[in-house]
Amino acid sequence: MARALRPVRGTHDLFGDDKRRFDHIVVTARSIAAAYGYAPMATPTFEFTEVFRRTLGETSDIVTKEMYTFASGSGEEVTLRPEGTAPVARALVSGGRLQVLPARLFYDGPMFRRERPQKGRMRQFHQVGIELIGEPSPVGDVEVIAAGARLLKELDLADSVVLRLHTLGNSASRDRYRSALVGYLDQRREGLSADSRRRLDRNPLRVLDSKAPEDRQVANEAPRLLDFLDRESADFFAAVRHHLDALGISYEIDPMLVRGLDYYMHTTFEFVTDRLGAQGAVLAGGRYDGLTERMGGPALAGTGWAAGIERLALLTGDALPAATRPVLVACISAAATAQALLCAETLRNMGLATELALQGSLKRQLRHADRIGARAAVLLGDRELEAGLALVRDLDTGQQSEVPFALLPNHLSEISSNG
RNA sequence: GCGAGUGUAGCUCAGUGGUUAGAGCACCGGUUUGUGGUACCGGGGGUCGUGGGUUCAAGUCCCAUCACUCGCCCCA
Numbered sequence: 001m002a003r004a005l006r007p008v009r010g011t012h013d014l015f016g017d018d019k020r021r022f023d024h025i026v027v028t029a030r031s032i033a034a035a036y037g038y039a040p041m042a043t044p045t046f047e048f049t050e051v052f053r054r055t056l057g058e059t060s061d062i063v064t065k066e067m068y069t070f071a072s073g074s075g076e077e078v079t080l081r082p083e084g085t086a087p088v089a090r091a092l093v094s095g096g097r098l099q100v101l102p103a104r105l106f107y108d109g110p111m112f113r114r115e116r117p118q119k120g121r122m123r124q125f126h127q128v129g130i131e132l133i134g135e136p137s138p139v140g141d142v143e144v145i146a147a148g149a150r151l152l153k154e155l156d157l158a159d160s161v162v163l164r165l166h167t168l169g170n171s172a173s174r175d176r177y178r179s180a181l182v183g184y185l186d187q188r189r190e191g192l193s194a195d196s197r198r199r200l201d202r203n204p205l206r207v208l209d210s211k212a213p214e215d216r217q218v219a220n221e222a223p224r225l226l227d228f229l230d231r232e233s234a235d236f237f238a239a240v241r242h243h244l245d246a247l248g249i250s251y252e253i254d255p256m257l258v259r260g261l262d263y264y265m266h267t268t269f270e271f272v273t274d275r276l277g278a279q280g281a282v283l284a285g286g287r288y289d290g291l292t293e294r295m296g297g298p299a300l301a302g303t304g305w306a307a308g309i310e311r312l313a314l315l316t317g318d319a320l321p322a323a324t325r326p327v328l329v330a331c332i333s334a335a336a337t338a339q340a341l342l343c344a345e346t347l348r349n350m351g352l353a354t355e356l357a358l359q360g361s362l363k364r365q366l367r368h369a370d371r372i373g374a375r376a377a378v379l380l381g382d383r384e385l386e387a388g389l390a391l392v393r394d395l396d397t398g399q400q401s402e403v404p405f406a407l408l409p410n411h412l413s414e415i416s417s418n419g
Numbered sequence: 420g421c422g423a424g425u426g427u428a429g430c431u432c433a434g435u436g437g438u439u440a441g442a443g444c445a446c447c448g449g450u451u452u453g454u455g456g457u458a459c460c461g462g463g464g465g466u467c468g469u470g471g472g473u474u475c476a477a478g479u480c481c482c483a484u485c486a487c488u489c490g491c492c493c494c495a
Contacts, residue, residue: 006486061493065420083495111495116420118489127495195492211491261494270495281495308495332453366455374455381453395455 010115010123021313021320022126026108028154029128029307033106036147038130041105043087049079055086055294056261066113080112083261084306085288086295088131093297101134101300108309120279120311129285129306133292136301138239141267141287142247148283148305149249152271157315161271161282163249165240166257168205168265168286169225169233177228178204188218205258224255236266263288267303276311283307325419326353327412328369332362332381340380343390343408347378350409352416369395376415378408 007013014022030040049069068080081087084107092098108128117123130147132140145163152161168174182204189197193212200207208219229237244251251269259268268286276282285305293299327347331340340356347354355372357365362379369377379391390408393400394415403411 009486066493113494115493116491117487118491121494125495129495198492206493278490279494284495306495311495330454362453363451363455368455370455377455379454383453391454393454398455400454 008123010117012122017320018313020323021316022309024321025155025309025312025316026128029108029151030106032147032151032154033128033130035150036104036130036143038104038106038132038147041088041091041107042109043081043084043091043107045110046078046080047087047090049077051086051090051295052079052082055089055263055291056083066115068112068114082113083111084109084127084129085131085263085291085302085304089133089288089291089297089302090295092133093292093295098134098292098298098300102140103131103133105131105133107131118278120276120308120314122310126309127306128309129304131302131304133302133304134300135303136289138236138267139243140301141240141303142243142249144285144304145244145269146247146249148271148285148307151307152283155312155316156319157273157282157312160275160315161273163251163269163271164254164257165244165251165267165269166254167225167229167233167237167240167267168258169229169237170265173229173233174225174265177223177225180223180228181205181207181225184222185218191218208256208258219256226253226255233266240267259286263291263294265289269305271307273315276314279308279311281308282311282315323373324353325373325375325416326355327376327378327416328365328372328374329354329356329378330362330365330369330380331356331358332365332379333385335382336380336385339385339405340378343378343380343405347409347412350413352409352412366393366395375419376412378412 033040049067052067067082069077070079072078088105088107092103097103106128107130108126110124110126112124114123115121128151130144132144149158149163152158169177182200185192185196185200185204185207189200191214192200192207193210193215195212196207196210196215199210207215208222210216210219226237241251254270257268257270264286266287266289268284270281270284272280273282274280283305284307285303287301287303289301290299291302329340329344329347331337337358340358344354344356355374357368360368362381366377374395376395377393379393384390387402389402389404391400392403392408392411392415396419401411
């Protein structure tokens with residue numbers, strides 16, 4: 001036997017309940033998105049590298065070290081998407097779908113970042129997300145936050161997360177704050193961690209959410225972004241809070257909450273948990289006005305979020321909707337094969353999930369029925385063929401009855417309907 | 420990219436430098452030649468991650484390497 005191959009680092013396979021839990025999250029998210037008028041859409045799994053380089057920020061870690069980038073073969077450089085928002089903006093622009101605004105869109109699918117894997121962090125991970133494009137009102141931010149809160153509630157995670165809210169203000173406010181912060185931090189450079197000294201030069205706002213103990217005090221006493229908001233930015237933030245309050249959505253203002261990606265402005269938020277080790281954020285987003293312009297289209301407002309499916313799955317634990325219980329058609333003799341196949345198709349026509357067992361002893365086939373969680377088994381052998389009927393075994397009660405072929409669908413529907 | 424921990428059966432794990440490496444679960448068979456799930460009986464399954472070293476003797480100690488896990492960085 002050849003050496004067993006293994007999955008690529010940071011990827012993994014999903015079977016059984018794990019896969020059902022995953023799908024349940026996607027289905028739930030899609031249905032909640034639909035309730036808010038967000039239409040499903042999909043973008044390619046890879047894009048020209050330019051799409052991400054232009055929008056995430058040249059200095060972001062995603063762009064500098066985490067992208068899976070390769071040559072497309074025709075001289076173009078392409079990248080497996082590390083996140084979903086930039087591709088959505090690109091798709092609206094390149095598809096010319098800017099006639100009907102605002103656009104409300106839902107997506108789900110794999111994302112790729114070349115990071116060291118750890119709990120809740122994979123190299124191929126999966127997100128669901130919504131984007132509201134072309135809506136400049138702070139009510140739009142509240143709408144997407146409400147949809148996110150509803151998703152978490154629907155997944156029974158309302159008590160596991162808290163909503164952290166902050167604002168980066170408009171670009172003028174943000175620039176003024178940035179210079180004030182750099183001035184403050186620069187005087188305390190010696191006291192900062194090595195990581196934060198690097199952040200100071202590249203992305204100073206990130207010093208604020210550093211975990212290093214030596215940085216904490218410096219960050220806590222730093223000038224507050226909220227004090228640097230101009231009138232427009234302050235009003236915007238006040239409106240977001242006002243409408244969240246009106247909806248009864250509770251939140252904490254987190255002055256240390258900043259975003260890693262350059263395109264965010266005004267509202268930023270994260271639903272965080274303390275149950276996933278180092279990875280607290282399960283659903284996060286914010287406002288990104290102007291992203292479509294960077295994609296070569298008109299300047300449009302935008303706001304939205306993405307949620308990590310693996311992280312949500314870790315939190316939802318064992319909670320799962322009941323699996324469909326199939327009927328097993330057991331073919332006991334070779335002569336009964338055609339009848340068994342026909343019988344299985346007939347049951348499927350009735351909408352009953354049906355699996356056909358073709359090999360092994362009856363004992364083996366019934367054991368298989370038990371393992372796949374079958375509700376009932378239809379037994380077909382020489383005796384049944386001759387008599388023109390089938391044995392139907394209720395696998396929960398063990399009761400067995402003889403049923404003419406024509407009555408099988410009704411009989412099995414009956415059994416399946418109670419459990 | 421950096422740090423720590425862990426690698427023994429399909430899975431979860433015992434195994435004090437000393438006989439032929441074990442358990443539970445899972446799997447296969449039998450009790451039942453056409454009857455699952457429970458019970459009882461039996462069986463198969465191991466490059467002890469890999470390579471080197473120390474030793475009379477290594478799953479056990481040392482070194483290297485690979486993988487996984489967790490953390491840093493960053494982020495969903």
